[in-house]
Amino acid sequence: MDWYPLRLTTPVMPHVFGGHAIAERLGRTGLPPGRVAETWEVSDxxxxxxxxxxxPLAGRSLRSLVAEHPEEMMGRGWRGARFPVLTKFIDATRALPVHLHADDETARRLEDQPNGKTEAWHILDARPGATALAGVKPGVDADALREALSRGDFDTVMRRLPVRAGQTIYVPGGTLxxxxxxxxxxxxxxxxxxxQHAMRWRMEDGAELDPDEWRRNIDMLIEEWRPEPRPDFQPGLALRAGDDVQRVICCASPYFALERWRVAAGTTAxxxxxxxxxxxxxxxxxxxxxQGWSDILEPARTLLLPAALGEVEFTGPADVMLGYLPDLRSDVLDPLAAAGYGPDVIAALGDTVPR
Known part of the structure; x- marks a missing residue:
């Protein structure tokens, strides 16, 4: 097969917390009218x-390509039932619900799902004074959490962190x-x-939940909650990638790695x-x-680059995110160690223990 950069369909979610920032601040065109909370850039x-x-592959599902051509798509002898990484643009014009996603073990035990959802947020823009809630304060137990969530008194039990553009936070599964x-x-x-979320309304349309459903949601959230993770925002770690090229590893784990590359005008990375x-x-x-393909990638748009392509070049001015399933040792740990970063500094990127 002659592989090429893949443009994919991108589901759009009009959840109640969304606005118009993806179009107005990032320049995305072709979005539907009304609020847009999320665009799912690569989803399986x-x-x-x-x-x-x-x-030539128009109409083919991402899942079918991964199943039928695992090494051409994913490389390194990979095998799996579906594409393992999900990426989104998210516009939190309003606050998201207080929520969590189960970790792998809990997802299999309570949700009948093959894996949980660890995630990371890279902040593209934030108004002055913006904050996030991430993890619970030390000493909070399940009873205290339940009481606070029932009152909607989130700051009593959760850590509130300042949010700044350019920073990233790695959020393990089970973290409120x-x-x-x-x-x-x-x-x-x-x-x-x-x-699982703790709000009295549905994030899809803002409709009020039945009180019994809301209490069941809180019960399930607490069952899936992990009290230990207390993640923090961090600026990432820079690696040299050539003159007039800034490469920053934003986060890393066995599940995904994320980098941001900024390239000066006239420079090719x-x-x-x-x-x-x-x-x-x-x-x-x-x-x-x-691999012989050349095109323009528009603002707030995404390409999926199969491993079979071997290499990608992009010419500045450019400001792009690169997300992938890493080999932690060769893709992250060894390059950062060679650049002089110590183990504790590298560990702040997320979960950097190879498995």
Whole structure:
């Protein structure tokens, strides 16, 4: 097969916390009228699985390509039932619900799902004074959490952190969290749509929940909650990638890694593709090249680059996110150690223990 950069369908979620920031601040065109909370840039979630929408593979599902061509898509001898990484643009014009996603063990035990959902948020824009809730305060037990959630008194039990553009926070499965209002995020996570939230309304349409359903939701949330993670925002770690190229590793774990590359005008950056890589544009239009293909990637649009392409080039000015399933040792740990970063500094990126 002649592989090429894949443009995929991107489901749009009009949840009540959304606004117009993805269009107005990032320059995304073609969005439906009304509020837009999320665009799912690369998704293999049941019911929201992407399809290729251009070129010889148009109409093929992402899942079918992964199943039939695992090494060409994912590289490194990978095998799996679905594409393992989910990425989104999220507009938290209003605050998201206080919620969590189960970790792997809990998802299998309580949700009958093959995996949980660990995620990371990279902050693209935030209004002055924006904050996020991430993890609970030390000493909070299940009874105290239940009481606070029932009152809607989240600050009594949760950690409130300042939010600044350019920072990233790694949020392990089971961590209670919320961001917004006034926050624009690029999110990378495990492929899953499981969640439990503590609000009295539905995030899809704002409709009030039946009181019994709301109490059941809180019961399930507490059952899936992990008290230990207390993640913090961090600026990422820079690696040299050539003159006039800034490469920052934003987060890393066995589930995903995320990088941000900024390239000066007239400079061409090159990135090897040992595995499928999600290239999302968070700046102006970008010229890219891959195995004979050349095109423009528009603002707030995404390409999925199969491993079979071998390498991608993009020419500045460029500001792009690169998300992928890493080999932690070769893709993250060894390059950062060679650049002089110590183990404790590297560990702040997320879960950097190879498995």
């Amino acid at each position: 979630v049941d019911g929201q699985a992407a399809e290729v929408n251009e070129g 969290h919320r961001f917004g209002p006034g926050t624009l995020v690029y999110e990378i996570e495990q492929t899953s749509n499981i969640q 090159r990135h090897a593709l040992p595995t499928a890589t999600i290239l999302s544009n968070v700046g102006g239009p970008v010229r890219f090249h891959a």
